Amino acid sequence: MKDREKNTMLSDAMIIYRKEIRNLIKDKRTLFATLILPLLLMPVIFIGMDTVMGRQMDQVREKTYTLVIRNNDDPQLIAVIEQQLFIDIIDEPVVGSLIIEFPNGYSMGDETDVNIYYDSTSQSITFASERLIRALQEYDRILANKKLTEFDLDLESLYTIKTFRVDTAPEESQGTEFLVMMVPYLIIIYTFAGAMSVGIDTTAGEKERGSISIILVNQISRTSIALGKVCYVLSMGVASSIMTFSGLLIAFTATGGLMGESSFSGFAASSLVILLLVLIFTSMLAASIIVLLGSLAKTVKEATSYVMPIYIIVVLLGVLTMSLDPSSKPLLFLIPFLNSIILMKGAILGNATLLQLLLTVISLSVVISLLIIATSKLYNSERILDSAVN
């Protein structure tokens, strides 16, 4: 008499799930690419960019530039330039010199055109030329002030209006432009990318290795097998996106919000909960699509050719919606992937509503359920045995 255990559909699915996870844990390369890389990538890119850009700026600022000033020997001009740059005044230009050219016969206070000659292929010289423009504008103000003093006036007294721009966005949403643009895009990409390799391997890869028929000739139902595979792939998608999100968090904290004043610090707990929910449901959707397409394919190559167009559409959707303002039109929250992106933007800005979340969750749940039912039907049909070797 054989020693048997009683199992349910879900616990049977967990047998498949646990086996896949055990196999993955031992596969250091896939583990690194799916989980560790997304965590490290953003900090490495952002901190790297921050460091390199900061160092370059320091070098450019601390450099001494050779400058030729033609037809103007006013010491005040040199003084304002020295406030902007370290300079070495020379008579004749050499390679890499900048030139400020006043017209022949120029005398202080004349209305005139001044040319600045610079080499645009050099980043530092371009920077110096911008600083020279600032210095000449300051010099112009000094000359204008001199003229006005003859009439007992100064430049400040000529201005009557002072303009200020006041941000009316909630305090926690201010300075989140970069996050609104980048976070949904990156999360949606990594959700898909994280699930893709493991999803294809566990479906089409299983067929290619010829082990699918052996797995099917056992005591667990084919629906449990399909469910176990979906659970495994969606876990990897969720894990990959959480790692990406954590990587962004680390990157922003370490760089103090590169590309502006963006920061996660003002995030409300509700926003983080919405982000996490969207992330889980989007991962489930990506996993369900990948498992279905991977199961339809006979080989890994064929599965990749099925999944890639969907991935490209998702990437395109991410790019096209980068500068899209979060919308409140309920209909948009019924379109899979688009609803995830818009809701994530809303969560970051702190204006996502419960209705929007509900519509998104319901819409994604319906699509995910349909995909899982289709996968289960496929596993229960003879077509699941189609493989390259037949």
Next chain:
Amino acid sequence: MVEVSNLHKAFRAKKQSKQVLSGLSFTAEPGRIYGLLGPNGAGKTTTLRLISTLLKPDQGSIRIDGLDTVKESRAVRDKIGLLTGEMKLSGNLSSRESLRFFGELNHMRREYVDQRIDMISKKLGMDDYIDRPIDKLSSGMKQKTSIAVSIIHDPQVIIFDEPTSNLDILATKVVNDFLLDAKAEGKTVILSTHVLSEAEMLCDDIGILLDGILAVNGKKEDILATQESGRLDDVFFALAKERGIVS
């Protein structure tokens, strides 16, 4: 015992139907090896998939120890152990971990699975590498692991579909020795192969499939006696010529 009766199977693709099996009937008995022979595309794999409950017949029936493969598929799966030549074990799990996984798939208790692993490992000589990742095993070691996977639940019927295709001589010997042992233990063994010398050496009963029809079915000795040479390849080519498959 496996009783195949009047089996028909067709596959439909792109609105076309292809008849793969037409009226197949044979019996495989305990303590004997039944060899299902035939060229590629004759319907050997389809027959074994039907016996293994992976496919359902369009017509006819298959009974394993009295159980119907369609109506009592789960109970049938408990009685059969399947190994296919296309199966390429790979991955980072060890042989022991793989066997535990297949034990779980068969709803076996952990202690019983571990007992079976110890027993099979000793029998097949797997003790030295049973905890090594499968990816690091030789083809012979992998084949022993595949055999172990197929019998972890102690099946009464063993179904091997082209088990030695793509195997070297040493790994082939592992499979053949196992089949002879299984026969000696009173198991019912069904072996599909297109290697006639292998079939001649291992099988007690033989069925030759040609274009989905069982052209010959019976005891090996009776079949070999139909040719003067007493060789299976001569029997096969005579049949193939008779049916216009070879000129």
